[in-house]
Amino acid sequence: MLKISRLWPASIRRGNTLAAALICALLFTVGALGVHALVSHELSATAKNATTNDLDRLVSAYRVASRGGGRTALASAVLSDPMFVVVADSGKAVVTSDAIARLSPQWTIPGPAPAGAPADWTTTTSVTLRSDAHPNWREFRTYTVFGRVVDDVPAGLVEPLGRAGSTLDSGLSGSGNGSFRLTVYLFVPPWNTIQALQLFDNTMAGFVPLAVVIVALVAWFASGSALRSVEAIRRELAEVSGNRLDRRVPVPRSHDEVARLAVTTNDTLDRLQQAHLRQERFVADASHELRSPLASLRTGLEVALAHRDRADWPAVAERSLLDVSRLQRITADLLQLAVEDGHPPSDLVDVADLVTEQLAERSLGTGPAVLATVAGAALVRGDSVQLERLLRNLLDNAVRHARSSVRVTVSESDGAVVLEVVDDGPGVAGPDRERVFDRFVRLDEARARDAGGAGLGLTLARDIALRHDGTLRIEDGDAGARFVARLPRA
Known part of the structure; x- marks a missing residue:
């Protein structure tokens, strides 16, 4: 077997031609x-x-x-x-x-x-x-x-x-x-x-070699035609690099296996490009958002160390802890957004239970009152941790901007579970209703550092909704901002 493999042509075109010729000669x-x-x-x-x-x-x-x-x-x-x-x-x-x-x-x-x-x-x-x-x-x-x-x-x-x-x-x-x-x-x-057999043998002695030559030529040109598309795909793939992930291989019009290979290759390149963009975006987001709290933390510590006698170390520790908490929250959000897109686990999750748990958790704190209206069990399929994160981010955003109260409503409509989070704050103007879901976007009245948040909460909430085949948008309401999430009902 080793000798045969050494003698067999390494070229696919030559190998196919030789195989076709040998099979033709054998069959004839x-x-x-x-x-x-x-x-x-x-x-x-x-x-x-x-x-x-x-x-x-x-x-x-x-x-x-x-x-x-x-x-x-x-x-x-x-x-x-x-x-x-x-x-x-x-x-x-x-x-x-x-x-x-x-x-x-x-x-x-x-x-x-x-x-x-x-x-x-x-x-x-x-x-x-x-x-x-x-x-x-x-x-x-x-x-x-x-x-x-x-x-x-x-x-x-x-x-x-x-x-x-x-x-x-x-x-x-x-x-x-x-x-x-x-x-x-x-x-x-x-x-x-x-005489008949001699005539037959003479005829076949000329016909068989001619047939072998014709089959070999057909196999040679057919393989060349098929491999031209493969060679074009190879050349394009050779040009793909970390800086040129936008290259795509040509898809032949033949609709054959090579065409399907080209389509699959382009799909793979799309996924690689998206993964690369997510990685670059994660690096850019991390360097952009972590720079400020790290600089604040370092400055506070350097000032305190420079004036050890007069430094209020408990206050320094509290400020440092706030900065560390903010860093931790930003890092968690960035890592969540950097996770590769895909379908979440298809577990049964009751959105009404998630709302009840959040209300119980927030009832002990200070700030605007959080009220809920739940019509009954609201089952969806997905990841309970991610859905809880979606609800938590919407509530954090609402509580941050509400004047006195936040209302949460869970209902069902047209085969979907509808989750509404409404606050009585200043609301969001029409032109900004899509922009607030972009990364690190904070409207003017929310830019103060003590307003909390890094501009990633709403981005992450919409991302979770999309992963669950749902939607999240801001809709018109009587007052304040009205966030409405729709998820397919189980």
Whole structure:
């Protein structure tokens, strides 16, 4: 196997061409041998049937002549240059056909029928004609021979023995008494079979190589045509790098496997580009948003260390803890946004339970009152942790901007679970209702550091809604901001 793999061409085009040529040569060769055998069998069967009929004519001629037909009956048994021999019980040839006699072969005359053979006795044997002087003549070969027996043939139709001629009555001159039992042998002529097979072999000897060449050429050009698309895909992929992820491979119009490969490759490049963009965006977001709290934390600590005597260390620690908490919150949001998009787990989650838990958690704190209206169980399929994060971010945003109260409503409408979070704050102007979902966007009245948030909460909330095949948008309300999330009902 190792030697074959070394000898086999490394090129797909050459390998396909060689494989096609070898398979074609094998199939046509096996087919030619099979057809050769079939033609040989059919032609041999035809020749044997014709020989059987001619032998019946010879035997019938002797029988008719024995019943009074005389030499005329024997003369009527004319064959087209037959090869036959008539043998007496003594083993001597009575008459040999000219087709054999003129060859002067070195051969063994077939023996007579066994004693007591019935009138319908027949035999099939083989006789070899040869000549040391002319060993290459086509007539010198082994023949299939059919034999029949004829009883009570008058001596006048047999003597003299050892005659030669193209008919049974050739050279008859005897008028003796008595009768003979004769065995008539007729050779099966192979010439039609030989000529037909030779013509077939000569034809196939030219056709098979031509067919192999044609198949090889077709395979060569077909492989080249198919591989041109693959080569184009390879060239485009070679140009793809970290700075050129926007490159796409050409999709052939053939709609075949190569076209599907190109489509899949482009889909993969799309995913790689999106992952790369998410990574770049994460790095940019982290460097952008973490710079400020880190600088504030470092500045506060450096000032405190520079004035160790007068520093209010508990206050420094509290401010540092606030900065660290903000850093932790920003980092968690960034990591959540950096997670690769995909379908969340399909667990059953009751949004009403999430609202109840959030209200219980916030009831002990200070700030605007949070009220809820829940119509009953509201089941969706998804990740309970992510959905809880969505609700928490919406509530944090509402509480941050509300004057006195926040209302949460859970209901069902048109096959969807509807979660509404409404505050009585200043609201969001129409032009800003989509912009607030962008990263690090904080409207003017919310930019003060003590307002909290890094501008990632609403971005993360919409991202979670989209991952659950839902939507999150700001809709019109009586007062304040009205955030409405719609998730498919389980």
